[in-house]
Amino acid sequence: MAPLTPDPTLAGYAAFARRHLIPIVLLAAAGTGAGLIQGMLTPPTYTASTQVFAPATPVHPGLERKPNQRLPRDVTIDTEAQLLRSSPVMDRVAAALGVNRQGAAEAITISVPANSRLITVQVRDRDPERALAAVIVATDSYLSLRQQIVAGIRQRQLEALQSRIGVVEVRLDTLSKGSVRRDAASRTRRASMIRQINELERQVSRIQRQSETGGEVVRAASVPKRPDRDNNEVPVASYAALGLLAGVVMGMLRDRRARVPAPSEGAVRHAPEPEPDLSTRLGDRRHPRPAGAPRSGP
Numbered sequence: 001m002a003p004l005t006p007d008p009t010l011a012g013y014a015a016f017a018r019r020h021l022i023p024i025v026l027l028a029a030a031g032t033g034a035g036l037i038q039g040m041l042t043p044p045t046y047t048a049s050t051q052v053f054a055p056a057t058p059v060h061p062g063l064e065r066k067p068n069q070r071l072p073r074d075v076t077i078d079t080e081a082q083l084l085r086s087s088p089v090m091d092r093v094a095a096a097l098g099v100n101r102q103g104a105a106e107a108i109t110i111s112v113p114a115n116s117r118l119i120t121v122q123v124r125d126r127d128p129e130r131a132l133a134a135v136i137v138a139t140d141s142y143l144s145l146r147q148q149i150v151a152g153i154r155q156r157q158l159e160a161l162q163s164r165i166g167v168v169e170v171r172l173d174t175l176s177k178g179s180v181r182r183d184a185a186s187r188t189r190r191a192s193m194i195r196q197i198n199e200l201e202r203q204v205s206r207i208q209r210q211s212e213t214g215g216e217v218v219r220a221a222s223v224p225k226r227p228d229r230d231n232n233e234v235p236v237a238s239y240a241a242l243g244l245l246a247g248v249v250m251g252m253l254r255d256r257r258a259r260v261p262a263p264s265e266g267a268v269r270h271a272p273e274p275e276p277d278l279s280t281r282l283g284d285r286r287h288p289r290p291a292g293a294p295r296s297g298p
Helices: 010-019 021-041 077-084 087-097 101-107 128-178 184-209 233-259 278-286
Strands: 046-053 108-111 118-125 216-219
Touching: 010 021, 010 233, 021 233, 046 128, 077 108, 077 118, 077 128, 087 101, 087 118, 087 128, 101 108, 101 118, 118 128, 128 184, 128 216
Parallel strands: none
Antiparallel strands: 046 118, 046 216, 108 118
């Protein structure tokens, strides 16, 4: 039956620490030094942020909604985020940061709260002034690009509505000139066309009265005062803890190796017993000794 291992006590822990004090202290000091070196070699980064409001942009004025038919959705906020990451915006952000387009894409962060049209734009850089300039360039480029896209959508909407008004007016003129009989069906059809023309003209007026703005900044960016990682003691404490853990593990391995007996220990060596010499006995039986001869062998 194997002997029971005694429960660890405080005295046992203290003895363990005394036995392995030197490697534990050395590894903890090495971890602390590594944390200090990393903190000195890692440059601080600053993040400048701003918020932009992007109003919904309808893309379906003038469409006749039939029963059980869904109209196309407005421009979603996901589309707005893709505009912020488009090539024209990224090129200007890269020029402001002095990096390539890939570096600009990694430096910019875009987030949108749920059920909201507010877009938070953040840009990271080692220089706080450069981070501020880059986030301003990003928002200005986005709003300018969005304004161009919204203006193009409105122009196409107006052209589509005016074209439809022209088609309905031609049909109404044809119906008015070609109908000799003023029956109830003709009057009903003519009144329907007039109502359709009036509705299309109202939509044209509504689009023309829409604001020209394609979005606006609701929270302006400012120069970041503190770096993103302001706790310089975190890497030092983390690496010191890793060094301490490594020292404890090393001590446990050394104690375990010391408790394992060597192959020469714990076993008593016995000299091998000599095998009995059977040839002598067999020889005595094959050649019996003469009477009076001295007896040999055991």
